[in-house]
Every structure is written in structure tokens, then in C-alpha cells.
Amino acid sequence: GAVVSQHPSRVICKSGTSVKIECRSLDFQATTMFWYRQFPKQSLMLMATSNEGSKATYEQGVEKDKFLINHASLTLSTLTVTSAHPEDSSFYICSAVRDSSTDTQYFGPGTRLTVL
Amino acid sequence: QKEVEQNSGPLSVPEGAIASLNCTYSDRGSQSFFWYRQYSGKSPELIMFIYSNGDKEDGRFTAQLNKASQYVSLLIRDSQPSDSATYLCAVGYSNYQLIWGAGTKLIIKP
Numbered sequence: 001g002a003v004v005s006q007h008p009s010r011v012i013c014k015s016g017t018s019v020k021i022e023c024r025s026l027d028f029q030a031t032t033m034f035w036y037r038q039f040p041k042q043s044l045m046l047m048a049t050s051n052e053g054s055k056a057t058y059e060q061g062v063e064k065d066k067f068l069i070n071h072a073s074l075t076l077s078t079l080t081v082t083s084a085h086p087e088d089s090s091f092y093i094c095s096a097v098r099d100s101s102t103d104t105q106y107f108g109p110g111t112r113l114t115v116l
Numbered sequence: 117q118k119e120v121e122q123n124s125g126p127l128s129v130p131e132g133a134i135a136s137l138n139c140t141y142s143d144r145g146s147q148s149f150f151w152y153r154q155y156s157g158k159s160p161e162l163i164m165f166i167y168s169n170g171d172k173e174d175g176r177f178t179a180q181l182n183k184a185s186q187y188v189s190l191l192i193r194d195s196q197p198s199d200s201a202t203y204l205c206a207v208g209y210s211n212y213q214l215i216w217g218a219g220t221k222l223i224i225k226p
Contacts, residue, residue, distance in 0.1 A: 032212045043218045044160070044204070049211060057211075093159045102165075103148055103212040110159040 001027050002098045006108035013084055014116055021079045021111045023094030029074035030096035034105060035067075038091045050077045084115045118143045120207050122217035131226050135192040139205030139217055142186070148208030149181055149188045153201045154219065160204055163190070195224045 003026040013019050023033060033050040048069050049057045056069035068080040077096075081088055091112050095105040119142040129135040137151075148167055152160035166172045166179040166188065178191040188207075192199055202221050206214040 034213070044216050046213070046216075049213060091157075095160075097212045103208045103214065104150065104162065104165055105206075105212070105214060106162065107152075107159040 002096075002104075002106040003027050004030075004094065004096050004106050004108040006094055006111050008111060009109060010112045010114075012114045012116065015085050016083055019081045019084055019113060021081075021092055021094075021113075023077045023079070023096070023108050025075045025096045025098070025106075028096075028098045030077075030098065031074060031100060032097045033071060033077040034095045035069060035077075035079050036093045036095065038093060038110075044093070047079075081113065084113070086115045089113055089115045118146075118207075118209065118215050120205055120215050120217040122203075122205050122220045124218055125221040126223050127220055128223045128225055129195050131195060131197060131224055133195055135195045135199065135222055135224070137190040137192075137203050137205075137220050137222065138187060139189065140187045141205075141207045141215070143207065143209075143215075144183075144186060146207045146209075149179070150206040150208075150214065151177075151179060151188075151190045152204040152206060154204055155201045163203075192222075197224045197226055200224045 005024045007022045035047045036044045050071040058064045071077040093110040094108045121140045150165045151163040154160045164179045166181045172179045176193045180189045202219040204219045205217040
């Protein structure tokens with residue numbers, strides 16, 4: 001299998017607070033993980049590529065100081081939304097590459113963030 | 117600019133019929149191609165991947181790849197209402213990244 005979990009599945013927070021989202025590969029080691037954001041009725045938007053043991057690579061327009069990514073182990077990557085604002089409310093989804101010989105991405109179930 | 121194009125739909129298909137979803141891509145050097153299914157409010161789920169020209173079958177799903185014409189398609193046989201979802205086409209890029217199409221919304225009518 002290729003199971004990816006995310007925690008929490010849903011979070012509501014006040015404006016100005018920080019929220020941490022965890023992404024874990026449960027039955028494989030993932031040297032590369034990705035973080036996406038999806039607004040209602042819109043396409044997946046890649047935010048950043050996370051490689052174990054190195055700094056994340058952010059897509060153009062994504063603030064690296066606002067969306068902190070840490071990939072400290074082969075099974076865990078975290079995304080921290082710092083000083084969240086209502087416009088950060090979205091569906092955040094991580095994915096992981098199971099096998100370095102292929103580029104198949106397996107997705108976590110997603111985290112729905114609502115900032116009040 | 118590498119692009120992946122899909123008709124946004126919705127594509128409406130009667131239950132039991134074949135649903136045909138199409139995708140074109142711009143980078144002639146692309147080597148890997150993926151179909152994902154996404155239900156409303158859920159994350160994408162891998163259906164199939166294909167690397168070689170021709171057909172690849174998995175149950176009711178068949179992926180077809182034509183590199184010369186730069187298109188990839190997904191056929192769903194014996195369509196069921198539970199197949200109603202948005203189908204995302206993705207093409208391999210570099211460093212394991214995928215270039216995503218915007219998705220085709222499929223509606224299977226009972």
C-alpha cells in the first residue's frame with residue numbers, strides 16, 4: 001500500500017494564530033512530499049516541494065515565511081501557517097512520492113482550515 | 117510553459133455507458149501520465165498511471181496514451197453513479213512534480 005495521513009482533518013482558528021498540519025507516510029519512506037492548497041471549485045495549487053533533510057522549495061507567489069515547511073524525517077512533513085488570516089482559509093493537501101524510481105504521488109486526506 | 121488541458125465539463129453519461137475523458141499536454145518530452153479522481157470535498161485518489169504508448173487496463177478503467185499526438189485518455193466502462201467525480205489528468209515534470217490539468221467533472225446519470 002501507499003497510505004498517507006494528515007492531521008488534523010479540520011481546524012478552526014482565530015485570525016493571527018498559527019496552525020500546524022502534519023503529513024505522514026504510514027507504510028513507506030518518502031524522500032519527497034508536496035503541499036497543495038485548493039480553494040472551492042478550483043484546481044490544485046502546488047505550494048511547495050519538501051525534501052527530507054533540506055529546505056523546501058516554494059512555488060512563485062507562496063510566502064515561505066508564512067507557510068513554514070519542515071521535513072525532518074522520511075515519514076513526516078509539517079506545514080505551519082503562521083499568523084493565519086481569513087484569506088488563508090482553504091483545503092490543504094499533502095502528497096508523498098513512495099518510490100524514487102517513479103513520480104507517482106499519493107495524497108493525504110487533506111486538512112480543511114477555517115480562519116475566523 | 118508546460119500545460120495540461122482538460123475539458124472542464126460537466127460530462128454527463130448514462131449509467132452503464134462508457135465515459136471517455138481526454139487530456140492533452142504540451143511537453144513532448146513527458147514520460148509519465150496519471151489519472152486521479154477527486155470527489156467533492158476530498159483529496160485526489162490515484163486511479164492509474166501510464167508510461168508507454170497504447171492501452172493499460174485496470175478493472176473498468178482503461179488509460180490510453182498517444183505520445184505522438186500528445187494526448188492521454190481515460191475510459192470508464194459500465195459507468196456507475198459512484199464514478200461521478202472530478203477527474204484530474206497529471207503529467208510528470210521534474211523532481212517528481214506533476215503538472216495538473218484543471219479537471220473534468222463527470223456526472224453519471226442513473
